Amino acid sequence: MSTGDSMARVVSMLDWDGDLGPASLPDHEAERLRSRLGDGAIRWVAGAVEQALAALRGEIDDSLAPWPVIRAFAEHVLTSTVLGLAGDDTLPADTAAIDRDLAEDIVAREIPLSVITRALRTMQREWLSLLLAAALDVHPDGVSVIPDLATAVTETMDAWIGAATDAIVEERRRVYLAEQVRIRSAIESLVAAEPVDVDAATRLLRIPLSGWHLGCAIGAPPGVALERRAVDGIVYLFTRVVGSDRMLRYESSAGNVHVWVTTDRPPQAPRVEDLHVTAPVLVGIGEPHQGTAGFRRTFLEASDALRLAASLGDKGGVSYGDAALAIVLSQDEERARWFIEHELRELATDSPEMADMRNTLRIFFDTRMRIAPAAERLFLHRNTLINRLERIQAVLGHSVSERSAETQAALVLDILFAGRHDDPL
Template sequence: MSTADSLAKVIATLDWDGDLGPASLAVDEAEQLRSRLGDGATRWVAGAVEQSLTALHGQIHDSLAPWPIIRTFTRHVLTATLLRLADQDRLPVDTGAIDRDLAEDIVARGIPLSDITQALRSMQREWLSLLIDAALGVRPDGIGVVPALATSVTGTMDAWIGAATDAIVEERRRVYLAEQVRIRSAIELLVTAEPVDVEAVTQLLRIPLIGWHLSCAIGVPPGGTVERRVLDGLVHLFARVVGSERMLRYETSAGTVHLWVTTDRPARTPRVEDLRVPAPLLVGIGEPHPGPDGFRRTFLEASDALRLAGSLGDNGGVSYGDAALAIVLSRDEERARWFVEHELRDLATDSPEMADLRNTLRTFFDTRMRIAPAAERLFLHRNTLINRLDRIQAVLGHGVAERPAETQAALVLAELFTRRPEDPSTGRHEFGA
């Protein structure tokens, strides 16, 4: 007699005399079993499921386990197992056959995959033991089918463990993506100054919102590309330099990456040089600020610093603390250019002579309008510097000490505009001004 015939003979003897549990098999499963294997096999599946679940109850002690859902899933698996033994496997083994509520419960409560596998293997051993007992009762052919029973039942359970794992992984991915959407929404509310529940957002973002935040914006000039590993390396370096593992990351559709590192006290703001920024990446670094308002403020500072870095075409980037005046003054470029023309007059002209005079005036201000230190820094004779200052005052139409604040601001803007590449990009961030 062939193995298939012997298996059929064993299956034909299956029946269950004891309790069949709180409910019968699902209609489709019961119909398949009854039509293919008879009423006895149908009762056997229901009984074997209850026996294996009783044993499982004694092992896991989970008061929150959704036993009705587990029972339905277990009946489905054992039905598939028996039909495969009879070479009538009509129930597909795939993630769609795993009840969504069961996967949700497993993921929501953080049940390890190893626990799920262990539970399924426990039921496999229970069912296999029952089938072997039935086979040993069929003499003389039953003993010979024991290896085939073990192989078939184990193979079927392997497939279902794989399907369950896929379903759980997919549910974890769905939950992760849903959480990422909530995280992005919370960040967008914070940076647009919308009211938020501080405690709820703290739990969602997993950072103390009342702490100190330091932001960095990372971007690539138009037309540039960068490998993800290079970008990720810079991200992690920023966190290490600041000295905190509490980091939040937000990526825009334009390819800009915004980072926040949160600390318990004001962090040391890293210099651009500390980050060793690889080309063509550019960074903008904000200043540390506390609380929800500080979360937004450091973001805006970093974003504006990145915008300025993109405008200048600087290698590496810009720190807000080093360029706050230029950042603020250049927000409205058209009016800023008008201001430069108004304050500097012909001194704003893009020529070598006027550039030299602007540098002279800038150095004069940097040395607190003292002739000797300025002349020394410029490598000029004292009288030569005085003559240059006379020339500058003639161009300005007033003494350099009459409007020092306006004149110095105009010099900052003039330097900014003369350093721009021919095809400047504003690099504005997605959240607006």
């Protein structure tokens, strides 16, 4: 007699001698077994499943375990295993056969995959022990099939462990994606100033919305692709410089990355140079603000600063605190040009001489109004720079330090509109 015939004989003689109590199989599983092996196999599978579940209960201390769902899964696996041993072409182990409720329970309670694998191996051990005992009762053919029996059961359970793992991973992915949708929705509601449940949003976003928030927007000039590694590096530096690991990241449909870092106390906003930004990446840094209104405000400030950086073509980016006036004024181009003319006076004239004066003044402000660094950057002798600054002050009608914020804003706006001097207003 061939090994296959001997295996089929062993399986055809399966029956359960003990008390089954209320144990029984679902109709669809029972019918699969009855049509191929008879009622004895139905009783044997029901009894073997109960024995395996009893062993599992002894190993698993889990009062919330969904035992009815686990039983149904075990019945399906063992029915398929037995029919496979009998020579039937059974369906392969597949994630579709894993009960969705079981996968949801495992993921919701964050049960490790190692626990699931151990539980399935316990079932395998119990069932294999029972099958080997049944084989030994079939003389003389049973002994010859024991190696093949052990191999077949192990391979079948390996396949089911793989299917269960895939189902759990897929469920985790589904839950993650659903959570990401909720997170995006919460962020978009906050920045749109829509009413939100602050406690629920705090739990979802995993940051205390009542705390202090500091925003950073990361982007690139139009038509330029961002390298994710470069963005990740800026995000890391931003959180490290601010000094908090409570961070939220949001990637917009426009291709910009927004980051919030949350702290218990007002944080110090980093400078653009602290983030080591390299072209073509640009950043906009907001100011720290508190609460849900602050979450929105720092986002808008960082976004406006990023837009200004992109318009100016600045290397690195712009901090809102350094360019707030220019950002606000740039929203209305006509009034912004009036402001430039009012603050810079003759310095706003579109001529090579005045353009050189404006550049000198920008460098002077960039170096925090220090003569030596500014002269070095301009390749001028310090006395030459001092004389030039005196001429600039004569044009402005006041000391450059007297209205420095307004003057710097006018210089920023001048760059912003430099290519549009001849445009009609």
